[in-house]
Amino acid sequence: MSPRRTRVLWLAKGLGRGGAEQLLVNCARHADTSRYEIEIAYVLPWKDALAPALAEAGLRVHCLGGAPGTPGRADPRWPWRLHRLLAERRYGLVHTHMPVPAAAVRLLAFGRHAPRLVHTEHNVWDRYRTATRWANALTYRRNDAVIAVSHAVGASVPPGRRRPGDWLSVVHHGPDLAGAPTGPRARADARAALGLPADAVVIGTVGNLTPKKDQATLLTAYAALRREHPRARLVLIGAGPLDGQLRARAAELGLDDVVFAGSRPDVPALLAGLDVFTLSSRQEGLPVALMEAMTSGLPSVVTRVGGMPEVLDDGEQGYLVPPADPGALGEALGRLVADPALRGRLGAAARTRSASFDVAGAQSAVEAVYQRVLRPRR
Structure with missing residues (x-):
């Protein structure tokens, strides 16, 4: 009998054309779908250019900030929609990719059946705005694991915000240029x-x-x-x-x-x-x-x-x-x-x-972090 898949939510601020967002598309194409049922949610409805590529890769896509493609500001009720999504879908793990939605899920995901929390750090800490740094400072240690996209990014996480052991990993991702024309x-x-x-x-x-x-x-x-x-x-x-x-x-x-x-x-x-x-x-x-x-x-x-x-x-x-x-x-x-x-x-x-640069290997390394944090808590 095949093992039961773990339902995973990737949480991002937007799905526009940017490096961090393209990384999600690349990783989705190499995810182990026999082990993980991955969905994705995002906050900014007008930043949705990569949503079709993620859906094509097999991910269920949720827009929290309003109807996809809606211009202007995100609906301020998005944290409530996130809370409802967590309750309805009962994710085993939430993997966050931007600091504001990450801080929100750390505050919302409590209780005996709360999902494990993994966060990918895409930028060095000293470049965050003051409000973002405070949100991180208050919630960061709730992460069960942190993945940094480079050693420089990993080193920027203040020692006081870390947890001991193998809590922080560095994973160099890579591009996915399969099929790109040459010559x-x-x-x-x-x-x-x-x-x-x-x-x-x-x-x-x-x-x-x-x-x-x-x-x-x-x-x-x-x-x-x-x-x-x-x-x-x-x-x-x-x-x-x-x-x-x-x-x-x-x-x-x-x-x-x-x-x-x-x-x-x-x-x-x-x-x-x-x-x-x-x-x-x-x-x-x-x-x-x-x-x-x-x-x-x-x-x-x-x-x-x-x-x-x-x-x-x-x-x-x-x-x-x-x-x-x-x-x-x-x-x-x-x-x-x-x-x-x-x-x-x-x-x-x-x-x-x-x-x-190995995008498939990077996704395998990410999933090794998933396996580690999903082990039953003592």
Whole structure:
């Protein structure tokens, strides 16, 4: 007789196109469905772009903040809906992925039949807002286990908020690029989709247009680089609240050739059209976009923040630069733009390094945490 499956709820703030959300899709495709019946709930109804992919992967999807696709603010009754969902579905385990809904479920999941609580930490603690830090401080030790996406993220959890033993694990996740097009035709198609010249040296970045991604520093770096390398082009893939400000900044700098591609469902295919990948972030956990770029064989210039130095060695698969330093960022990008042989060597090394990115293995490691916390309590 096969063992009874444990019903698991993954709880997120939203299911828009972002690294943490894409990680959920990747993991869902590799989950052990013979052991776990996984459902997912989210709070922000307008951030639902990845909900169909999760449903296609076999997850039952619950929107707590209102009707899916509804613009504006989430219905403030979402904690009550979460409480009702926990009571109705009787989950054996809740795996949270963002701090606000995580704090809510820690306060709601009490009693003899309360589910085990596992939390994935996607960001370093000192970058959270004050209210979030307080919510974490009051509830964090209720987690039965914590998974950090990088060693830098794990080290940022204050000692006073930890529990002893193997309570905190580090799991490096990975991208899932199965089926992504490659080769000269894929490159030509990607450039056509982005409106890029065939002979341009293309620098690309992927990320929501938010302060923590700091695309403003990238625009400043590109403006200086463009004067020396007129064949260079810059592509920003992503959407967010700073879209208008960044477009205005590009205009101020005289950059009429920057491609603002918006939020795209076909990022793996578009990577084939790039020559160099970059992230100018002020903070990160461990970005899926960087691992996708490395898997695609792109050399990268990224800031030395969060877990990025854990997967990219300076001078080996690309370059690490300080955050908020357009001079250093532009100089490193310029080196790669000017030297095709260097791009080829570092890109090949990035592809080799990416063999250690194992999304299936990461999901197995997560499920090993599930097995540990689901053991009967003494």
